[in-house]
Amino acid sequence: MTDSQVTPSFRLAYVPGVTPTKWVRIWNERRVDVPLTLVAVAAGEAFELLRGGGADAGFVRLPVDRTDLSAIPLYTETxxxxxxxxxxxxxxxxxxxxxxxxxxxxxxxxxxxxxxxxxxxxxxxxxxxxxxxxxxxxxxxxxxxxxxxxxxxxxxxxxxxxxxxGAPESRIALSWPEEATTDLVEDFIGIVRGRTVNSSRGRTQAQGSAPDQPKRKRPDTGGTAKRKPAAGKPTAKSTGKSSGKSSGKPGKGARSGSGGASKGGKRGKPRGRS
The missing domain is CATH 3.40.190.10 (Periplasmic binding protein-like II)
Structure with missing residues (x-):
């Protein structure tokens, strides 16, 4: 079997007292194609394990010799x-x-x-x-x-x-060999630092998830806007025509819009006769 055919895996070491459950769960959700193997190691043996290639990264206790190991401090214990x-x-x-x-x-x-x-x-x-x-x-x-x-x-x-x-405190860090900062190590660093799967600094897309699609504009509903009166067109107020309300005087009703005749009998006869 050639190197290209070897199934990739990620080995994570951890010292006593560290509970890596949360980070392992996130890894398994995002990288279903790469199995993660946990390696329990004594605090005093963790650095030699990393240097010897026994793990890709590990949760260790500070201090860390930065000569050949990288480290990201995570939290301080009581x-x-x-x-x-x-x-x-x-x-x-x-x-x-x-x-x-x-x-x-x-x-x-x-x-x-x-x-x-x-x-x-x-x-x-x-x-x-x-x-x-x-x-x-x-x-x-x-x-x-x-x-x-x-x-x-x-x-x-x-x-x-x-x-x-009044007692000294212990600090937990994620450490890995500096010369072996692989893509998988970068992926795990992103998980530990709380980057989301769609983070611009993240490297992987969740397995089976579709890439983000641009938001579509809401389609036109086809509604028509209310029309405004054309400029210069006379309105009822400008012509002095009645709006249909009674003036309060008997016999003077509003004119009809169809025939222009008044409802008041004699008042409706055309003028101009001798």
Whole structure:
């Protein structure tokens, strides 16, 4: 099978916590001819996957090395602290890093937050993964600060979380190899940026949809316009003729338009007799 006969496809990587469902749905509606394959990847391995050609583009966490990768920042996540439901911090709507001064704050090796100074007390060992750290929180060993999406991903009935102020935040971006900015990558960028299918910057037309047609003018209904009196033609007012209304005096009715005779008997005889 030659390269021209290979069915095109688009591989989209995503790190834990990202939910690409919305963008995948739009892609499937617009590009029914190109199947999209999702590739789950750990946050620390996403960039090597893109560089190695394992995916055409991917949702990653910033920062991104712009030497060979392009990136479009999308949104910033809220940082939360994961705690047992009976923890004292669960009584407040929002916690601060100062509130964790006496707590053991777990710091997993795959942490996505760029801490300058980790709050609280350090644990004896760093958990290998965020999932392992969640298990330790459930066991009452300590608490964990993570992006909110990861707290939801690892939700447990015995745990809860609260927004954490004073902590670094994680930002999500769409990234791809700069030298591999293909037409399909451009199509997906358009979807992520919210371009419509008929956008002047979009590349594709929805499959099966007809191109826009120019609007047609409404056909003439054939109605005739009201005619205006010809210029210079005398009207009833200018000739002094009666409009048909009675003058109020007995015996003086309005003249008929057909015979010109008056309804008042003797008054209707022609003048000029001796």
């Amino acid at each position: 940082t939360v602290v994961v705690i047992p439901k009976d923890h004292v911090v669960a009584a407040v709507e929002e916690a601060s890093t100062e509130d964790l001064a006496d707590e053991i704050v777990l710091h997993p090796l795959d942490d996505t937050l760029d801490w300058e100074n980790l709050p609280g007390q350090p644990a004896n060992e760093r958990p290998a993964t965020t999932a392992d750290a969640i298990e330790l929180v459930a066991a009452g060993v300590g608490v964990l600060a993570v992006p909110q999406s990861l707290a939801r991903l690892h939700h447990r009935k015995d745990l809860t979380y609260r927004p954490l102020s």
